[in-house]
Amino acid sequence: CSSLEVSEELRQYLKTPTFDNWQWEDAEIMVLLQLMYTDLDLLSTFNIEPEVLQQFLFEVYRRYNNIPFHNFKHCFCVTQMMYGLIWLTDLRSKVENVDLLIMLTSAVCHDLDHAGYNNAYQINARTELALRYNDISPLENHHCAVAFEILISFRDSMSGSPGSTTFRFCFICRCILATDMTRHNEILNKFKSILHGFDFSNKEHKDLLMMVLIKVSDISNEARPMEVAEPWLDCLLQEFFNQSDVEKLEGLPVSPFMDRDKVTKPSSQIGFIRFVLLPLFVELANLFPCLEVIQ
Numbered sequence: 570c571s572s573l574e575v576s577e578e579l580r581q582y583l584k585t586p587t588f589d590n591w592q593w594e595d596a597e598i599m600v601l602l603q604l605m606y607t608d609l610d611l612l613s614t615f616n617i618e619p620e621v622l623q624q625f626l627f628e629v630y631r632r633y634n635n636i637p638f639h640n641f642k643h644c645f646c647v648t649q650m651m652y653g654l655i656w657l658t659d660l661r662s663k664v665e666n667v668d669l670l671i672m673l674t675s676a677v678c679h680d681l682d683h684a685g686y687n688n689a690y691q692i693n694a695r696t697e698l699a700l701r702y703n704d705i706s707p708l709e710n711h712h713c714a715v716a717f718e719i720l721i722s723f724r725d726s727m728s729g730s731p732g733s734t735t736f737r738f739c740f741i742c743r744c745i746l747a748t749d750m751t752r753h754n755e756i757l758n759k760f761k762s763i764l765h766g767f768d769f770s771n772k773e774h775k776d777l778l779m780m781v782l783i784k785v786s787d788i789s790n791e792a793r794p795m796e797v798a799e800p801w802l803d804c805l806l807q808e809f810f811n812q813s814d815v816e817k818l819e820g821l822p823v824s825p826f827m828d829r830d831k832v833t834k835p836s837s838q839i840g841f842i843r844f845v846l847l848p849l850f851v852e853l854a855n856l857f858p859c860l861e862v863i864q
């Protein structure tokens with residue numbers, strides 16, 4: 570593994586939403602992910618050996634593809650934002666440890682084996698994934714399936730956690746499925762409707778909050794410092810343009826937001842931030858007023 574020296578300063582920095590992913594190699598990122606599980610006391614609580622966690626994360630690492638955006642570094646950023654939000658909102662005092670384990674593991678697994686083409690492409694091109702899942706969130710269903718494959722192979726070595734029956738496997742799936750952006754308004758509206766009178770001991774409320782937290786983390790690049798966010802936009806556009814080029818070649822419908830002839834950086838960000846990111850972040854900040862700072 571990596572010889573990354575974990576100072577107290579790094580431990581604290583890792584808990585902040587200003588963390589810069591671009592400074593670290595993948596081997597170091599692996600250590601940082603382990604640190605998140607350790608510092609949330611998940612290893613001790615669920616009797617997970619550090620080596621087992623390391624192997625699990627390595628399997629995850631292997632199943633992310635080398636593509637511009639939906640790669641292992643994106644997996645890390647989403648997980649790190651989730652981790653940061655857990656600390657910022659003091660979620661440890663509000664939910665059970667198993668919920669934290671689910672949240673972190675869902676984030677780690679949420680884009681497994683993404684090939685760089687979105688659901689619209691899968692459906693229009695009638696890919697194997699679209700056929701397998703009847704056009705219903707083909708990608709997210711696939712990320713779940715791969716996550717299960719990995720988790721099941723660790724069932725015996727993680728007797729107190731991910732593979733076991735005590736671990737609510739299914740909820741990882743619900744969190745990952747919640748990242749399909751076609752369900753954005755549905756989830757946001759449900760969350761809004763329970764905000765007044767939100768109760769952490771109400772399972773329905775807590776589950777919805779967990780889904781909102783993974784969604785927020787998934788689209789949070791623009792909430793990061795400019796020098797962190799900018800390169801991510803280039804990665805995203807590279808993946809978008811690659812898809813639209815292929816769609817043009819194959820005579821498939823092209824989404825305007827992916828078309829290199831129509832998209833500019835400002836135009837793509839202004840609409841996304843105003844109509845997608847902010848409305849979601851604002852509702853989360855309604856529940857946790859301390860979050861105003863990252864808006």
Ligand SMILES: Nc1nc2c(ncn2[C@@H]2O[C@@H]3COP(=O)(O)O[C@H]3[C@H]2O)c(=O)[nH]1
Nearest residue numbers: 687748750787788790791805837838841
């Ligand atoms: N335009 C824009 N879209 C984003 C940004 N971050 C995330 N997204 C979109 O939000 C989506 C979240 O789910 P996906 O990973 O499928 O694909 C992502 C992108 O389409 C961003 O910074 N700008």
Ligand SMILES: [Zn+2]
Nearest residue numbers: 647679680787
């Ligand atoms: Zn993602």
